[in-house]
Amino acid sequence: xxxxxxxTVNGIVLGSVYALxxxxxxxxMASLRIFHVAHAAVFTWGAVVAWDLTTRLGWPLVxxxxxxxxxxxxxxxxxxxxxxxxxxxxxxAELAAFISSMGGxxxxxxxxxxxxxxxxxxxxxxxxxxxxxxxGPVRITTLHATMVVVSIGLIALLAWGMAHTQxxxxxxxxAADRETASLLGINVDRVSAGVxxxxxxxxxxxxxxxxxxxxxxxxxxxxxxxxIALAAMVVGGFGSVAxxxxxxxxxxxxxxxxxxxxxxxxxxxxVFALLLGFLVVRPTGLFxxxxxxxxx
Amino acid sequence: xxxxxxxxxVYDFAVRDALVLVLVSLALYVLLSAGIFAVPQVGLxxxxxxxxxxxxxxxxxxxxxxVPAAAVIAGAVGVLLAALxxxxxxxxxxxxxxxxxxxxxxxVLNVPLTGGxxxxxxxxxxxxxxxxxxxxxxxxxxxxxxxxxRHGLVISAMRVDTLMxxxxxxxxVRVRTLLFGLxxxxxxxxxxxxxxTAGFIDPGQFNFDLLTKLLAVVVIGGMTFVxxxxxxxxxxxxxxxxxxxxxxxxxxxxxxxxxxxxxFAPGGILGVLSRLLARLRRSDAPGEAGSPxxxxxxxxxxxxxxxxxxxxxxxxxxxxxxxxDGVRLTVGQGEVLGVIGPNGSxxxxxxxxxxxxxxxxxxxxxxxxxxxxxxxxxxxLLARAGIARTFQTIRLMDDKSVAANVALGFPPQVPxxxxxxxxLLVRMGLDQISGVPAGELPYGVRRQVEIAxxxxxxxxxxxxxxxxxxxxxxxxxxxxxxxxxxxRHGLAVVLVEHDVAMMRRFCDRLMVLDFGRVLxxxxxxxxxxxxxxxxxxxxxxxxx
Numbered sequence: 001x002x003x004x005x006x007x008t009v010n011g012i013v014l015g016s017v018y019a020l021x022x023x024x025x026x027x028x029m030a031s032l033r034i035f036h037v038a039h040a041a042v043f044t045w046g047a048v049v050a051w052d053l054t055t056r057l058g059w060p061l062v063x064x065x066x067x068x069x070x071x072x073x074x075x076x077x078x079x080x081x082x083x084x085x086x087x088x089x090x091x092x093a094e095l096a097a098f099i100s101s102m103g104g105x106x107x108x109x110x111x112x113x114x115x116x117x118x119x120x121x122x123x124x125x126x127x128x129x130x131x132x133x134x135x136g137p138v139r140i141t142t143l144h145a146t147m148v149v150v151s152i153g154l155i156a157l158l159a160w161g162m163a164h165t166q167x168x169x170x171x172x173x174x175a176a177d178r179e180t181a182s183l184l185g186i187n188v189d190r191v192s193a194g195v196x197x198x199x200x201x202x203x204x205x206x207x208x209x210x211x212x213x214x215x216x217x218x219x220x221x222x223x224x225x226x227x228i229a230l231a232a233m234v235v236g237g238f239g240s241v242a243x244x245x246x247x248x249x250x251x252x253x254x255x256x257x258x259x260x261x262x263x264x265x266x267x268x269x270x271v272f273a274l275l276l277g278f279l280v281v282r283p284t285g286l287f288x289x290x291x292x293x294x295x296x
Numbered sequence: 297x298x299x300x301x302x303x304x305x306v307y308d309f310a311v312r313d314a315l316v317l318v319l320v321s322l323a324l325y326v327l328l329s330a331g332i333f334a335v336p337q338v339g340l341x342x343x344x345x346x347x348x349x350x351x352x353x354x355x356x357x358x359x360x361x362x363v364p365a366a367a368v369i370a371g372a373v374g375v376l377l378a379a380l381x382x383x384x385x386x387x388x389x390x391x392x393x394x395x396x397x398x399x400x401x402x403x404v405l406n407v408p409l410t411g412g413x414x415x416x417x418x419x420x421x422x423x424x425x426x427x428x429x430x431x432x433x434x435x436x437x438x439x440x441x442x443x444x445x446r447h448g449l450v451i452s453a454m455r456v457d458t459l460m461x462x463x464x465x466x467x468x469v470r471v472r473t474l475l476f477g478l479x480x481x482x483x484x485x486x487x488x489x490x491x492x493t494a495g496f497i498d499p500g501q502f503n504f505d506l507l508t509k510l511l512a513v514v515v516i517g518g519m520t521f522v523x524x525x526x527x528x529x530x531x532x533x534x535x536x537x538x539x540x541x542x543x544x545x546x547x548x549x550x551x552x553x554x555x556x557x558x559x560f561a562p563g564g565i566l567g568v569l570s571r572l573l574a575r576l577r578r579s580d581a582p583g584e585a586g587s588p589x590x591x592x593x594x595x596x597x598x599x600x601x602x603x604x605x606x607x608x609x610x611x612x613x614x615x616x617x618x619x620x621d622g623v624r625l626t627v628g629q630g631e632v633l634g635v636i637g638p639n640g641s642x643x644x645x646x647x648x649x650x651x652x653x654x655x656x657x658x659x660x661x662x663x664x665x666x667x668x669x670x671x672x673x674x675x676x677l678l679a680r681a682g683i684a685r686t687f688q689t690i691r692l693m694d695d696k697s698v699a700a701n702v703a704l705g706f707p708p709q710v711p712x713x714x715x716x717x718x719x720l721l722v723r724m725g726l727d728q729i730s731g732v733p734a735g736e737l738p739y740g741v742r743r744q745v746e747i748a749x750x751x752x753x754x755x756x757x758x759x760x761x762x763x764x765x766x767x768x769x770x771x772x773x774x775x776x777x778x779x780x781x782x783x784r785h786g787l788a789v790v791l792v793e794h795d796v797a798m799m800r801r802f803c804d805r806l807m808v809l810d811f812g813r814v815l816x817x818x819x820x821x822x823x824x825x826x827x828x829x830x831x832x833x834x835x836x837x838x839x840x
Contacts, residue, residue: 035387086559091456094386095333099515100558102508106551114548223504227398230391268402272395279392280380 002137007260008253013144015232015252016151016245017206017213021225022232023155023244024202030238031175031195032088035098038079039203040229041108043222046072046204047211048112054127061128061212065205072204073197079104080196085189088178105223113219121217128212147209152245154202159241171195227268228255231275237285246286250274312493314533315428319486321513321525322435323479328519330475331455333390335507336377337483339397342502344370344487346404349416349497354409359422363488370484371477378476382469394507401502416497423492431485439522446713449704451475452693455520460691462675463651463684464704465753512550516557518564527565600804601629604788605650605683605757607661607668612642612649612812619645620656621812627757627788627805632779634803634820635792638832641809643792644688647761650790651685652678664756680707682756686746686763694735698726698745701734705752717752724748724778740771747778757788764793776802800824808832 021043028036049071053064083104087096130143162168173181174191182188203222210225211217228251236247251271258270278285323337347366351357357365381392404410411417442448453461454468462468491497509532517528532550536543561568605627612620620642627633635643648654655673662668664682671677684705692701703717710716721727726748729737734745743763750758760779764772776798783789793799799806799820806823808815810832816823823829 029387033387035390083555090562092331092562094390095328095331096558096562098333098387098390099511100555102511103551103554103558106508106512106554107548110548110551226504227395230395234391265406269399269406272399272402275395276392276399279384279388279395283384283388 003260005138007256009138009140010260011253011256012249013140013148013213013252014256015249016148017210017248018225018228018232018252019155019236019245019248020151020202020206020209021229022236022248023158023241024199024206025229026233026236026238026244027158027171027195027199027202027241029233030240031171032084032178032192033094034084034101035094036079036084036101036199037098037226038083038101038104038108039076039199040222040226041105041112042072042076042079042200043203043207043225044109044112044219045075045222046200046207047217047221048115049204050208050211051121051123051217054124055121058124061123061208065208068204068208069201072207073199073201075108076196076200076203077193079200080193085192109219109223116217116219118219122215123212123217143213147213150205150209154205155241155245158198158202159245162241167191167194227275228271231271231278233285234275234283235278235285237287240285240287243285243287250286310533310537312425312428313490314529315432316486316490316493317510317513317533318525318529319432319435319489320483321510321517321529322439322522323482323486324510324514325519325522325525326439326475326479326482328514329455329521330451330471331458332472332475333386334381334393334476335390335511336374336393336396336476337479337510338502338504338507339393339400340370340374340480340483341487341490342397342400342404342499343373343480344484345491345497345502346410346416346487347484348488349419349491350409352420352492353416353418359420359492363423363427363485363492366488367481367484370487371481374476374478374480374483375473377480378473382473394504397502397507401499404499404502410499411497413499415499416491417495419491419495419497421492421495423489428489428493431489435482435485436522443522446703446708449696449700452520452696452700453704456693456695457691459653459675460687463653463679464749465676465679465707467676509550512554514564516553516564518566518570520563521566521570524564524566531565600631601786603627604629604631605661605663605790607650607659610646610649610659610661611657612645612654613657618812620649623809623812623814625650625790625807625814627790629756629786629788630783631804632783632789632791632802634799634806635790635809636794636796636799636806637809637815642812643809644761645812646809647685647759647790647792650678650757651675651683651759679753679755682753683759684750684753684755684757685759686743686750686761688761688765690739690742690746692734692742692745692749695733697731698734698737699730701745702726702748702752705749707753720748720752723781724751740767740774743767743771743775744778747775747782751782751787755787757790758782760789760791760793762792762794764795764798772798796824 025039028034028039046068050061050064050068053059053067054061083100084097087093087100090096128143130141133140133142133145162171170186170191173184173186174188178188207221211221232247232251233244234247235250236243236245251274254274255267255271258267320337320341323340324335327334344366347369348362351362351365352359377396381389384392405413450461450466450471453464453466454471458468513528513532514524515528516531517524517526531553536546557564563571603626608624610620610623611618623646635646637643645654649656652671652673652675659668659672666681671681699717699721702720703713706713706716718727718730721730724744726744729741734742737745747763764775767775779789779791791803803820805818806820807817808823808829815832816826816829
């Protein structure tokens with residue numbers, strides 16, 4: 001029972017970060033119908049920036065977070081203008097944008113690779129005060145607790161913003177129909193850039209926390225979590241922010257159970273099987289926001 | 297002889313590897329050229345690799361049998377995958393196919409039979425260069441043949457416009473499933489050949505990086521060309537050998553090339569070349585003047601024959617809106633039934649329901665003796681049963697010639713398709729422009745091409761959705777002359793149009809729709825002068 005509780009809490013910690021990664025990813029996918037794989041590279045760069053600031057300038061993690069979010073957000077906006085925007089009017093926009101974004105992924109990962117010299121770097125010790133907390137039978141570190149609170153808090157904020165603010169309404173209008181949104185006087189370009197910024201910022205934040213928690217910074221960091229983020233997004237439901245949270249938590253808990261009760265090598269298998277299973281049986285995910293699934 | 301690729305000296309391994317990857321790139325081409333946004337090839341390749349290795353090492357099957365068997369297994373898995381993801385499209389399909397590859401990758405890392413992360417070693421290296429070259433050659437010849445056949449036209453149509461393709465009688469789900477199978481066959485062959493060339497399998501290679509490399513090959517070469525895989529492979533695998541010190545930046549440059557090609561040359565290198573070639577050829581081609589429509593041979597009016605299409609109680613709802621609320625419609629051979637009504641009255645919905653683009657919630661009746669209940673919502677079956685249509689916004693393959701567009705309309709069993717196409721083009725007065733890409737034609741002529749394509753199927757019923765909207769009077773006359781010629785051949789025509797004067801003159805019978813119900817039906821004069829119809833258009837309260 002205690003073991004189960006501990007595994008569940010570990011899963012929630014993991015899942016909340018997956019959810020952060022997935023909600024940004026899903027935001028872009030749902031509002032622009034773009035499979036923006038370069039999102040993974042933006043994640044990687046978030047970690048690289050956090051590592052650079054903490055290592056070379058000696059900043060504490062908390063101080064780096066706003067800078068990381070800003071940098072990752074701007075990087076994603078640049079990705080929108082350089083990789084995506086000119087393709088949206090094409091007949092095969094989905095495919096073209098995916099391939100272009102993939103090209104961007106390759107470039108960004110490769111530059112990170114050269115910068116890190118192919119090495120796997122570590123975050124400096126003491127960048128965030130880590131002390132264990134005992135909550136009944138469950139142990140959790142201050143870092144992990146912070147990760148959960150920050151992730152869930154930000155996702156809740158995003159969900160609220162999407163539902164209740166003018167910006168959120170504009171994003172949903174663009175998602176429903178780009179052309180109509182433009183006719184209604186919405187600056188589609190600005191909204192799209194905003195979505196890419198928010199999405200990148202969330203990825204950057206998630207990356208900085210992952211890099212600290214797992215103590216690893218490498219060029220392939222983002223790509224390694226790409227399919228997991230996809231799984232969280234699909235399980236939760238495309239474009240639903242609350243869904244990304246639920247999907248992320250479910251995937252996180254499922255993967256810690258797989259590690260705890262089966263074997264760590266089954267972790268990815270369980271995650272990917274969940275992804276494939278949901279796509280086949282219930283492609284709209286747990287929280288579906290769009291009933292119209294394109295039919296052949 | 298057996299390893300003649302060693303004439304490449306120290307590069308022979310690289311050449312063999314590149315050839316194998318060309319085979320997988322062709323597998324990518326198979327799906328992408330049909331507009332299917334799915335990339336399961338890396339997973340299918342792994343299945344081919346491990347399949348052949350397990351068959352030959354653990355089960356003692358001779359390599360000559362193990363390779364084709366593994367290819368067939370991968371093909372079968374491809375078909376199975378297509379069936380599993382039949383409901384998915386676009387981004388969902390892409391994600392599902394990537395998830396499939398990841399599941400395969402992780403599975404082979406954990407199953408004892410595959411040797412886990414250690415990989416599989418001790419695989420017979422009997423595969424010679426002849427096998428590899430033979431497989432690539434065979435695949436290329438087969439794909440070029442496929443492209444030149446009617447299937448090639450079908451695949452292009454699916455890429456350009458899936459909905460339009462369905463209305464030409466193409467079962468896109470079946471074609472997609474078969475193409476997944478073919479893609480699996482090619483990927484599996486490549487995987488098996490690679491395992492037997494190297495003598496071992498490295499499970500780490502079947503990852504996302506391999507997929508990006510393959511996509512780069514196909515995109516740079518041109519993903520709608522068979523030759524694209526070769527040209528792309530030359531760039532991706534060849535550049536590092538020709539440029540000294542390039543290897544370090546190769547991946548970076550690959551990424552840049554992908555981004556630039558997608559942005560500036562969406563057809564890839566071969567796309568650019570073929571467009572240049574087409575421009576050269578066009579400049580010395582004869583003039584491409586618009587064509588007057590020549591009416592069909594002077595048949596005597598046949599009069600109205602037996603019922604061709606009979607539908608009753610057709611209902612279509614969108615959420616709570618009853619777009620069609622129990623519509624009854626009959627049209628006889630050689631009859632033109634005009635459908636008019638205010639905007640939003642359900643005219644286009646009726647055409648869409650009758651052609652299968654929408655699925656009615658209820659509806660009985662028959663087309664040419666086939667019960668509609670079996671056909672609702674399945675455009676390809678309705679088309680095969682004898683219903684042809686045009687679209688409110690013209691749907692043609694803009695980069696294909698007029699002849700190719702019209703040829704698509706002919707059912708597969710028609711013998712001598714090109715001659716039949718030419719005859720139809722002559723009859724429609726389009727033969728002068730048969731080689732011109734449809735996208736370069738003026739609006740009115742494009743509509744004629746669309747009608748010609750609809751007639752190619754020799755349908756029983758022709759559904760025309762505002763065929764003359766936005767046309768000049770001369771263009772209008774042209775369309776009506778063409779429709780009249782078809783009617784004389786005994787075709788039943790359902791015509792949606794706003795030009796009431798033209799409809800009064802041209803139609804045998806008129807039906808007025810309002811709020812999804814039939815408001816009036818009868819001879820044009822009776823209908824257009826009836827009080828209800830005038831009220832529906834002008835409003836009855838206005839004078840009160």
